Amino acid sequence: MKKGIFKNPIRRWFWLFLGPVVAAFAIGFVWPFFQGIYLSFCKFKLISRTTWVGFENYAKAFSDPTFLHAFWYTALFAITSLIFINVLGFAAAYALTQGIKGSNLYRTVFFMPNLIGGIVLGYIWSMIFDGILSRYGTSILLETKYGFWGLIILMCWQQIGYMMIIYIAGLQAVPEDMLEAAKIDGATKWQTLFKVTIPNVMPSITICTFLSLTNGFKLFDQNLALTAGQPFIIQPGGTTVKTTEMLALNIYNTFYGSNSASQGVAQAKAVLFFILVAGLGLAQLAYTRKREVQQ
Amino acid sequence: MNKGQSLSAEQRNKTILSIVLGIICVIYVLPVLTVVLNSFKVNTYVKTDTFALPKGEMWAGFQNFIKGMTFGNYPFWKSVVYSAAITILSTGLILLFTSMAAWYIARVNSIVCKAIYYLCVFSMVVPFQMVMFTLSKTADRLQLNTPWTIPIVYLGFGAGLAIFMFVGFVKSIPLEIEEAASIDGCGPLRTYFLVVFPMLKPTMISVGILEIMWVWNDYLLPYLVLDINKYRTIPIHIQYLKGSYGTVDLGATMALILLSIIPVIIFYLACQKHIIKGVAAGAVKG
Numbered sequence: 001m002k003k004g005i006f007k008n009p010i011r012r013w014f015w016l017f018l019g020p021v022v023a024a025f026a027i028g029f030v031w032p033f034f035q036g037i038y039l040s041f042c043k044f045k046l047i048s049r050t051t052w053v054g055f056e057n058y059a060k061a062f063s064d065p066t067f068l069h070a071f072w073y074t075a076l077f078a079i080t081s082l083i084f085i086n087v088l089g090f091a092a093a094y095a096l097t098q099g100i101k102g103s104n105l106y107r108t109v110f111f112m113p114n115l116i117g118g119i120v121l122g123y124i125w126s127m128i129f130d131g132i133l134s135r136y137g138t139s140i141l142l143e144t145k146y147g148f149w150g151l152i153i154l155m156c157w158q159q160i161g162y163m164m165i166i167y168i169a170g171l172q173a174v175p176e177d178m179l180e181a182a183k184i185d186g187a188t189k190w191q192t193l194f195k196v197t198i199p200n201v202m203p204s205i206t207i208c209t210f211l212s213l214t215n216g217f218k219l220f221d222q223n224l225a226l227t228a229g230q231p232f233i234i235q236p237g238g239t240t241v242k243t244t245e246m247l248a249l250n251i252y253n254t255f256y257g258s259n260s261a262s263q264g265v266a267q268a269k270a271v272l273f274f275i276l277v278a279g280l281g282l283a284q285l286a287y288t289r290k291r292e293v294q295q
Numbered sequence: 296m297n298k299g300q301s302l303s304a305e306q307r308n309k310t311i312l313s314i315v316l317g318i319i320c321v322i323y324v325l326p327v328l329t330v331v332l333n334s335f336k337v338n339t340y341v342k343t344d345t346f347a348l349p350k351g352e353m354w355a356g357f358q359n360f361i362k363g364m365t366f367g368n369y370p371f372w373k374s375v376v377y378s379a380a381i382t383i384l385s386t387g388l389i390l391l392f393t394s395m396a397a398w399y400i401a402r403v404n405s406i407v408c409k410a411i412y413y414l415c416v417f418s419m420v421v422p423f424q425m426v427m428f429t430l431s432k433t434a435d436r437l438q439l440n441t442p443w444t445i446p447i448v449y450l451g452f453g454a455g456l457a458i459f460m461f462v463g464f465v466k467s468i469p470l471e472i473e474e475a476a477s478i479d480g481c482g483p484l485r486t487y488f489l490v491v492f493p494m495l496k497p498t499m500i501s502v503g504i505l506e507i508m509w510v511w512n513d514y515l516l517p518y519l520v521l522d523i524n525k526y527r528t529i530p531i532h533i534q535y536l537k538g539s540y541g542t543v544d545l546g547a548t549m550a551l552i553l554l555s556i557i558p559v560i561i562f563y564l565a566c567q568k569h570i571i572k573g574v575a576a577g578a579v580k581g
């Protein structure tokens with residue numbers, strides 16, 4: 001009853017308050033999403049003329065060596081970058097919460113690369129890597145391992161500061177009396193770190209690991225700008241495998257490459273990509289929920 | 296005695312740590328410094344003497360910047376204007392409409408509201424590649440392919456995170472304030488704009504920062520949606536310089552990269568506190 005007097009007048013304003021978002025959301029997300037799922041089961045050159053082909057596109061996607069290569073390459077990249085970014089990000093956060101001089105300045109500098117866009121980052125680093133590698137008569141575009149580690153270095157430079165911020169927030173929330181109790185009990189610095197501090201920042205660690213994992217899987221701009229998939233290898237079957245091409249770029253190239261008949265396959269790849277990324281997101285949600293119950 | 300010794304040892308450790316971090320900081324700034332050096336360097340030396348100071352015959356003065364202005368058959372200032380316009384319009388549109396929708400969703404809380412809310416949360420885990428093809432076709436058909444209409448696409452695709460953050464905040468505002476306003480004779484419209492809207496300020500700033508950073512740096516969405524011959528944003532412009540030419544003028548490219556990161560760094564130094572807070576708030580969305 002009490003709520004009723006207030007609630008009903010708002011309801012009449014539905015179209016004003018929700019209308020714009022609902023309309024834009026329908027155009028920008030809902031319709032493209034469902035049309036995308038539908039098209040992944042179709043063969044088409046024009047979106048207006050489609051033929052239903054069932055799971056044929058998915059079968060083609062799974063038998064496409066470039067897609068499988070991109071998947072394994074992306075997974076390897078995501079896990080490697082996850083480890084580097086989180087270990088270094090945590091170390092930076094730990095160092096900056098020890099009350100040393102200049103902490104604020106250091107924090108500002110470490111976070112700064114995060115604001116530079118992916119395309120620009122890619123070109124800055126491609127200049128730097130080529131500046132170094134050209135002395136040895138090679139280039140980042142010539143060796144797969146240079147492309148891989150180059151992208152790792154780039155992502156570390158960009159993301160360490162971001163993860164550091166989340167870890168700092170976590171570290172500042174560790175109860176002071178717990179740390180003091182450990183000190184009185186005679187625990188060494190390392191013991192305190194592993195037995196008291198890290199268990200207490202577990203929520204931040206969960207957020208950061210999943211964040212860097214999904215960031216790694218979804219990476220596009222940096223990949224395009226740094227190597228764009230080079231170097232290319234022609235396999236015995238005649239297919240060209242772009243050795244440093246990640247999943248998002250592979251999907252893009254399948255959509256907008258020379259073969260316009262493969263758009264259905266590209267959309268099927270996109271759906272698989274969505275299931276993978278959304279699966280990671282849901283896994284994170286389930287994991288954090290479980291931990292919250294335990295605590 | 297013993298205590299004094301361990302204290303000074305701790306102090307020494309802190310000084311060492313501070314110096315180590317200082318060195319890492321310098322290394323951290325080096326990539327940006329390299330861009331500055333090379334933007335004043337003659338093109339042919341960028342690749343061979345990347346890390347040298349632009350002295351003597353390498354010095355190009357402002358030649359790279361002048362060349363960069365019309366580089367790639369497209370004036371750079373136009374990209375800057377379009378990037379700024381798209382970023383400001385999209386962020387404004389998102390802040391206004393998603394906060395209104397979030398208030399309605401949080402307060403009415405009907406089945407329709409819940410459905411919209413969960414759809415928004417769901418949209419946050421969907422990668423852009425899933426919808427990029429169909430979204431660009433839809434935007435094309437509805438003629439949303441200009442800088443003045445692309446904010447609608449951004450509102451649609453970016454609504455999820457904004458709604459999620461606003462709903463979370465509105466739920467923490469006590470209902471009594473709005474009830475008081477309604478008893479004093481405010482209709483929902485006035486209640487929202489005069490009472491609720493000002494209270495949303497902290498979340499507005501966080502969401503605003505996240506949207507600005509996203510839209511300003513976004514490459515693929517505007518590239519696929521906009522009419523590229525007419526409208527280019529800064530990331531598209533820079534990608535075009537490298538992508539479509541056989542021999543790339545690295546000096547001019549670096550000059551444009553420098554010009555494009557200067558406003559970002561100024562923006563960062565000016566609202567650093569808000570940016571770091573906003574980013575931390577956006578990360579905990581899981």
